[in-house]
Amino acid sequence: MKLAAVDVRQAASAADIVYDALxxxxxxxxxxxGENLRQDQIAQMFNTSRIPVRExxxxxxxxxxxxxxxxxxxxxxxLSIEEIDEIFEFxxxxxxxxxxxxxxxxxxxxxxxxxxxxxxxGQETDSARWGEINRSFHYSLYTASRRPYYLxxxxxxxxxxxxxxxxxxxxTNGMTRANREHQAILxxxxxxxxxxxxxxxxxxxxNAGRSLVxxxxxxxx
Amino acid sequence: MKLAAVDVRQAASAADIVYDALxxxxxxxxxxxGENLRQDQIAQMFNTSRIPVRExxxxxxxxxxxxxxxxxxxxxxxLSIEEIDEIFEFxxxxxxxxxxxxxxxxxxxxxxxxxxxxxxxGQETDSARWGEINRSFHYSLYTASRRPYYLxxxxxxxxxxxxxxxxxxxxTNGMTRANREHQAILxxxxxxxxxxxxxxxxxxxxNAGRSLVxxxxxxxx
DNA sequence: GATAGAAAAATTGGATCCAATATACAATAC
DNA sequence: GTATTGTATATTGGATCCAATTTTTCTATC
Numbered sequence: 001m002k003l004a005a006v007d008v009r010q011a012a013s014a015a016d017i018v019y020d021a022l023x024x025x026x027x028x029x030x031x032x033x034g035e036n037l038r039q040d041q042i043a044q045m046f047n048t049s050r051i052p053v054r055e056x057x058x059x060x061x062x063x064x065x066x067x068x069x070x071x072x073x074x075x076x077x078x079l080s081i082e083e084i085d086e087i088f089e090f091x092x093x094x095x096x097x098x099x100x101x102x103x104x105x106x107x108x109x110x111x112x113x114x115x116x117x118x119x120x121x122g123q124e125t126d127s128a129r130w131g132e133i134n135r136s137f138h139y140s141l142y143t144a145s146r147r148p149y150y151l152x153x154x155x156x157x158x159x160x161x162x163x164x165x166x167x168x169x170x171x172t173n174g175m176t177r178a179n180r181e182h183q184a185i186l187x188x189x190x191x192x193x194x195x196x197x198x199x200x201x202x203x204x205x206x207n208a209g210r211s212l213v214x215x216x217x218x219x220x221x
Numbered sequence: 222m223k224l225a226a227v228d229v230r231q232a233a234s235a236a237d238i239v240y241d242a243l244x245x246x247x248x249x250x251x252x253x254x255g256e257n258l259r260q261d262q263i264a265q266m267f268n269t270s271r272i273p274v275r276e277x278x279x280x281x282x283x284x285x286x287x288x289x290x291x292x293x294x295x296x297x298x299x300l301s302i303e304e305i306d307e308i309f310e311f312x313x314x315x316x317x318x319x320x321x322x323x324x325x326x327x328x329x330x331x332x333x334x335x336x337x338x339x340x341x342x343g344q345e346t347d348s349a350r351w352g353e354i355n356r357s358f359h360y361s362l363y364t365a366s367r368r369p370y371y372l373x374x375x376x377x378x379x380x381x382x383x384x385x386x387x388x389x390x391x392x393t394n395g396m397t398r399a400n401r402e403h404q405a406i407l408x409x410x411x412x413x414x415x416x417x418x419x420x421x422x423x424x425x426x427x428n429a430g431r432s433l434v435x436x437x438x439x440x441x442x
Numbered sequence: 443g444a445t446a447g448a449a450a451a452a453t454t455g456g457a458t459c460c461a462a463t464a465t466a467c468a469a470t471a472c
Numbered sequence: 473g474t475a476t477t478g479t480a481t482a483t484t485g486g487a488t489c490c491a492a493t494t495t496t497t498c499t500a501t502c
Contacts (some may be wrong), residue, residue: 013291013455013456014455014456015279015455015456038482038483038484039484040482040483040484048457048459049456049458050457050484051272051455051456051458052455052456052458053410054276054484055275055279056275058236058276058279058280059279059280059283062280062283063283063286070234070463070484070485071462071463071464071483071484071485072463072464072465072483072484073464073483073484083369084371084372086368086369086370087370089368090315090370090371090374093315094314094315097314101368122237147307147310147311148304148307149304149308149311150307150311151306153311155376162475171443192499234485234486235485235486236485236486252485259452259453260453260454261452261453261454267458269487270486270487270488271454271486271487272485272486272488273485273486275455280460291454291455291457291490292454292492292494293453293454293492293493293494294453294494296453414483436465
């Protein structure tokens with residue numbers, strides 16, 4: 001007899017499942033900013049009690065995706081223009097460093113995967129998938145930095161602003177610029193030019209931030 | 222009638238209280254690495270049920286201060302040398318940028334407060350207080366950067382390694398070097414030299430990291 | 443005495459129940 | 473008609489109870 005070894009203890013708890021689902025829904029913008037998250041309602045959706053829901057909400061609050069008020073409940077967190085600006089500035093700092101650390105470690109397979117994501121991004125017409133492909137492209141390169149702590153921070157930063165980015169990309173045409181910048185970053189990686197890749201990544205993030213902030217300023221006024 | 226307005230809703234929940242207490246205990250090293258955290262035991266300590274305790278543990282896990290395994294419970298998280306090294310490298314990157322952004326905004330009062338913390342750090346003989354004073358010194362300057370998101374990240378990074386730093390400072394004499402470096406950083410801030418303050422902060426963090434890693438390598442072998 | 447297996451105890455995850463608080467709405471005074 | 477008070481309902485925070493799982497202890501066997 002031959003069986004694939006599976007660690008059954010990896011089975012997720014109800015709180016994990018609820019957390020993942022809510023995180024995804026918030027990131028993808030399926031839950032509107034300011035929308036109330038009723039514990040009972042969510043519990044029923046997942047056929048569970050409110051206990052795991054509360055645990056999930058508590059975690060989401062730690063990551064800044066929702067805000068809660070005692071006896072009032074949780075609402076999907078909204079970010080001010082200033083907060084969004086700060087997060088993009090932060091991402092530019094950290095991601096520029098991550099790609100710099102990654103370049104020396106990039107192997108053939110990683111670069112090939114990044115190229116695929118890059119092409120996929122350019123060809124995809126379903127705007128709902130851009131956010132995901134964008135992450136895949138950058139992460140495929142970032143992972144080579146071998147800096148799990150950096151990457152975790154980058155992920156929580158991305159989580160906070162992803163919903164805005166997606167909304168903007170579907171409504172404007174920031175895609176073509178993003179695509180061009182992706183190709184330039186990839187080219188710098190292929191040329192093993194860490195400094196250039198770092199500078200381009202920094203600009204890529206800052207451009208996206210500037211473009212998003214301008215979009216939101218217009219939309220919110 | 223005239224009464225001072227007080228927002229009664231600020232009252233913390235049981236989960237908040239437990240979270241704060243456990244976070245403090247872990248950061249200060251009162252809970253040994255690998256130590257089991259029994260829900261029941263903690264609940265009794267705080268005269269509450271296990272529900273808020275579980276919420277607190279869930280939050281602590283999100284911040285990397287503990288690790289949990291399904292049906293097995295929570296233990297105080299330990300960091301490998303590599304992880305500690307990475308966190309110091311990350312802190313050096315972010316804190317160097319934060320101080321650079323802070324310098325232009327430093328006013329008289331802030332600088333005076335920083336000077337007090339700096340002197341206090343040099344004079345304090347109770348090693349248990351060094352960690353706290355160290356934070357106060359750096360944060361008094363960092364706050365002027367007006368970057369709440371950066372500061373939040375810096376805080377969680379510090380939280381992760383604080384216990385190791387404190388243990389080392391009590392056993393070795395890294396204090397005198399730290400004190401000298403603090404004075405240099407403060408001087409650069411007084412001279413409004415953002416670049417120098419940034420470089421010195423970067424070196425300060427990297428030096429602390431190198432010193433700690435060397436100490437731990439020796440201790441763990 | 444050491445070891446494998448079964449029973450018992452301990453521990454966690456989740457469901458249900460109760461208390462505290464907030465919100466919505468009706469009743470009343472003016 | 474409007475503002476204020478009281479009441480009913482909805483919602484959250486926490487306690488208690490039950491099920492799933494792990495850890496420990498006991499026992500039989502060698």
